[in-house]
C-alpha cells in the first residue's frame with residue numbers, strides 16, 4: 148500500500164482533503180501522491196506534506212496505479228477523455244463526482260478498467276469520513292484495496308450503486324447540514340450571552356458528545372433524548388418549540404430536495 152502510486156485529478160476542496168487524509172493515515176508515501184489542478188498556487192500549502200504537484204493531467208496519471216477524479220461533475224467527461232490514452236492497463240479509476248455513474252466514467256476509457264464511485268465527505272482530511280464505495284468491472288482484490296484505502300480515512304461501506312444518491316445526501320452533503328445545526332445553536336448561545344468563540348466550543352463538544360453517545364451505545368437518538376427530557380422540564384419545552392417550527396420536517400424536506408437534485412444530475 149505504501150508504494151501505491153495515486154494521482155488525484157482536481158485538487159479542490161475534496162481532492163485536497165483526500166490528499167491530507169492519505170498523508171495523515173500514513174499508508175501511502177506522500178511522494179507517491181500526485182495532485183493536479185490548473186491553478187497550482189492554490190494548493191501550494193500542501194507542499195509541506197511532501198506530495199507532488201502537476202498541472203498536466205496526462206503526466207500525473209502516467210505511472211499511477213490508482214487515479215481519483217475529483218473535478219466537478221460537469222468536467223468528468225472531459226477529464227476522463229483527456230487522460231484515457233495515458234492510463235496504464237489495470238489502473239483503478241475512482242470517481243468522486245456526485246451523481247455521475249461508474250458506467251459513464253468507464254465508457255471514456257479505451258480499455259476495460261475497474262471503476263469505483265466513491266462518496267466521502269470533507270472529514271476525510273482528518274480521518275473521520277463516512278465514505279461509500281460502489282464498484283464496476285472490479286475484482287474482489289480491487290474492492291479490498293479500495294475499501295482498505297478509504298477505511299484508513301474513516302469508515303467505508305461497500306454499497307450497490309443504486310444507493311449512491313441517498314448516501315451522497317446523507318453523508319457527503321450531511322456535513323454541511325450538521326454544520327448548519329451547529330451554527331444555529333451558536334447563534335442562540337451568543338444571544339444568551341456567550342462569546343461566539345465560547346459558544347462554538349460549547350456546541351462543538353456537545354454535538355461530539357451526542358454523536359459519541361449513540362455511536363458507543365447503539366441506542367436510538369430518542370432513547371438518549373428521553374434521558375435528558377425531565378417531565379415538565381426545560382428540555383422538552385425547547386424541543387417541542389423546535390418541532391412546532393418544523394425542525395424535523397425541515398431537515399427531511401431539505402434531504403429530499405438534495406436527493407432529487409443528485410438523482411437528476413447530468
Ligand SMILES: NC(=O)C1=CN([C@@H]2O[C@H](COP(=O)(O)OP(=O)(O)OC[C@H]3O[C@@H](n4cnc5c(N)ncnc54)[C@H](OP(=O)(O)O)[C@@H]3O)[C@@H](O)[C@H]2O)C=CC1
Nearest residue numbers: 157158159160161184185186217218219220243244245319
Ligand atoms: N466538496 C465535497 O464535500 C464533496 C465533493 N464531491 C465531489 O467531488 C468533486 C469535487 O468537488 P469539490 O472539491 O467540492 O470542487 P472544487 O471546485 O473545490 O474542486 C475541483 C477542482 O478541480 C480543479 N480543476 C478544474 N478543472 C480541472 C482540470 N481540467 N484538471 C485538473 N483539475 C481541474 C479546480 O481547480 P483549478 O480551477 O485550479 O483547475 C478545482 O480546484 C465533485 O465532483 C463533487 O461532486 C463528493 C463528495 C463531497
Ligand SMILES: O=C(O)[C@@H]1CCC=N1
Nearest residue numbers: 244245315316319320
Ligand atoms: O454539493 C455538492 O454538489 C457536492 C456533492 C456532495 C457534497 N458536495
